[in-house]
Amino acid sequence: MINAPRTSVVLFTRDLRVHDNPALHHATQEGQVVPLFVLDPKILKGSYNRPNRAKFLAESLADLAAALEKRGAGLVVRRGEVAAEVAELVQTVKASAVHMAGDASGFSHRREDALREALDELDCELHVHDDSLFVVPPGQITAVGKTHMSVFSPYHRKWEKEPRRTPLSPPRKLALPAGIETGKVPTANEISSGETAPHMSAGGETAGRKLFRTWLEQRAEGYADDHDDMAGDRTSRISPYLHFGCLSPLEVVTKAWDMAPAFTRQMAWRDFHAQVLAANPKSTQVDLRPRNDRWRRGKDAEREFKAWKEGRTGWPLVDACMRQLVDEGWMHNRGRLVVGHFLCKTLYLDWRWGAQFFVDHLIDGDTANNTMNWQWVAGTGTDSRFNRILSVSSQAERYDPNGDFVRRYVPELSDVPGAKVHAPWKLPTDVRKQLNYPEPIVDVREGNERFLAARGKR
Numbered sequence: 001m002i003n004a005p006r007t008s009v010v011l012f013t014r015d016l017r018v019h020d021n022p023a024l025h026h027a028t029q030e031g032q033v034v035p036l037f038v039l040d041p042k043i044l045k046g047s048y049n050r051p052n053r054a055k056f057l058a059e060s061l062a063d064l065a066a067a068l069e070k071r072g073a074g075l076v077v078r079r080g081e082v083a084a085e086v087a088e089l090v091q092t093v094k095a096s097a098v099h100m101a102g103d104a105s106g107f108s109h110r111r112e113d114a115l116r117e118a119l120d121e122l123d124c125e126l127h128v129h130d131d132s133l134f135v136v137p138p139g140q141i142t143a144v145g146k147t148h149m150s151v152f153s154p155y156h157r158k159w160e161k162e163p164r165r166t167p168l169s170p171p172r173k174l175a176l177p178a179g180i181e182t183g184k185v186p187t188a189n190e191i192s193s194g195e196t197a198p199h200m201s202a203g204g205e206t207a208g209r210k211l212f213r214t215w216l217e218q219r220a221e222g223y224a225d226d227h228d229d230m231a232g233d234r235t236s237r238i239s240p241y242l243h244f245g246c247l248s249p250l251e252v253v254t255k256a257w258d259m260a261p262a263f264t265r266q267m268a269w270r271d272f273h274a275q276v277l278a279a280n281p282k283s284t285q286v287d288l289r290p291r292n293d294r295w296r297r298g299k300d301a302e303r304e305f306k307a308w309k310e311g312r313t314g315w316p317l318v319d320a321c322m323r324q325l326v327d328e329g330w331m332h333n334r335g336r337l338v339v340g341h342f343l344c345k346t347l348y349l350d351w352r353w354g355a356q357f358f359v360d361h362l363i364d365g366d367t368a369n370n371t372m373n374w375q376w377v378a379g380t381g382t383d384s385r386f387n388r389i390l391s392v393s394s395q396a397e398r399y400d401p402n403g404d405f406v407r408r409y410v411p412e413l414s415d416v417p418g419a420k421v422h423a424p425w426k427l428p429t430d431v432r433k434q435l436n437y438p439e440p441i442v443d444v445r446e447g448n449e450r451f452l453a454a455r456g457k458r
């Protein structure tokens with residue numbers, strides 16, 4: 001008697017690639033593979049489903065489907081509750097295993113539990129690959145008696161020493177079992193409707209690999225010196241591709257390891273935040289280290305928040321960064337730090353307000369990285385110097401010394417030369433009047449003192 005080939009379902013979540021994809025690779029080793037993506041109504045209705053990410057997701061799914069088709073199989077797309085959809089497909093194709101990537105959020109853990117329960121009943125194995133979305137997965141590096149580490153530097157020292165596996169090659173050939181309907185890859189509008197950023201990057205593994213290759217060849221070596229040069233725009237910009245798993249973090253780190261240690265250190269922050277979130281799932285909303293903050297509320301607070309969102313605070317560097325966010329669905333890391341400190345410390349507004357606005361626009365908007373960075377900025381997270389304030393003027397002087405970054409995003413100020421662009425209120429009154437640019441909404445020094453007083457520092 002000839003044994004029927006073993007069939008596995010590969011459930012894609014945010015690992016939308018064929019290169020170095022442990023779930024796809026291991027399932028392929030075992031026999032026939034059914035690649036599946038489920039549009040989950042819980043995600044579709046949630047606060048993370050926003051037009052920019054929907055567009056990037058749709059493009060990434062189309063690219064993945066094409067890569068799978070090229071290898072002989074399509075991407076099966078279903079819409080519905082994940083455990084139920086997977087269970088139904090498992091029964092249809094008589095699969096004996098499901099492979100998927102392990103993730104860090106409370107939502108992903110609940111999804112995994114529900115799936116395990118449904119598959120147990122069908123006597124089908126669930127293989128969760130924790131090395132897909134992270135270089136070092138949550139739970140692998142721990143402090144004594146803890147499930148994670150809460151200070152970055154010692155975490156990073158251990159992270160660097162962890163053994164790393166070799167990136168996996170993509171499967172050469174795939175074949176769907178006969179009679180499987182693949183379904184249609186959704187368009188962006190079928191995921192979320194609304195306007196997208198005019199200048200956002202294109203989604204997908206093909207675009208991500210090309211971007212990373214070019215950056216590696218042309219910019220990786222200078223990263224340590226120039227990653228904070230805002231006008232130079234020399235960081236990799238791969239964060240959206242990492243968020244959707246179009247790029248493998250392990251492959252990225254492996255390729256950059258010798259050339260750009262400062263870059264791989266940033267990649268360690270990504271794993272660090274994931275393991276803090278995995279150990280503290282409620283920290284998406286709740287302060288990790290409460291500081292008894294009484295964030296400002298009321299009309300003035302709302303007016304200032306509106307100005308911040310619109311890039312009309314009268315502080316050019318803040319406004320340039322906020323306009324970059326809306327224009328590109330992305331913001332430079334230095335910019336995120338500047339506008340975050342300005343919101344939480346200078347204006348003393350709740351980090352959750354800022355985090356949600358970022359999620360509304362960022363293509364890389366990510367539960368772990370967004371929340372944990374916002375908590376870090378607000379001083380309620382893992383920053384041990386939790387009352388530190390990045391002053392907008394000194395940040396402008398250091399990281400946009402000639403004002404080129406501001407002029408690129410704030411056209412009202414495009415004729416103001418050099419560093420003068422950072423302080424338009426110092427220009428002669430008649431010049432100022434013609435600019436149509438707002439007066440500062442806050443005296444930064446007073447704002448920062450208010451924050452320190454609230455934290456009991458003065």
Ligand SMILES: Cc1cc2nc3c(=O)[nH]c(=O)nc-3n(C[C@H](O)[C@H](O)[C@H](O)COP(=O)(O)OP(=O)(O)OC[C@H]3O[C@@H](n4cnc5c(N)ncnc54)[C@H](O)[C@@H]3O)c2cc1C
Nearest residue numbers: 235236237238239266267269270333336365366369370373
């Ligand atoms: C308030 C705030 C909110 C943020 N929200 C997000 C978010 O939602 N999603 C997100 O991916 N990053 C977030 N970051 C981190 C960081 O700003 C972006 O990852 C980075 O700007 C992406 O650009 P890049 O790919 O060119 O980075 P590069 O400088 O080229 O770095 C390479 C990669 O390292 C990782 N990385 C870099 N810095 C950090 C960091 N501080 N924390 C975690 N990972 C990091 C990213 O995956 C990044 O793609 C946030 C930072 C702040 C201060």
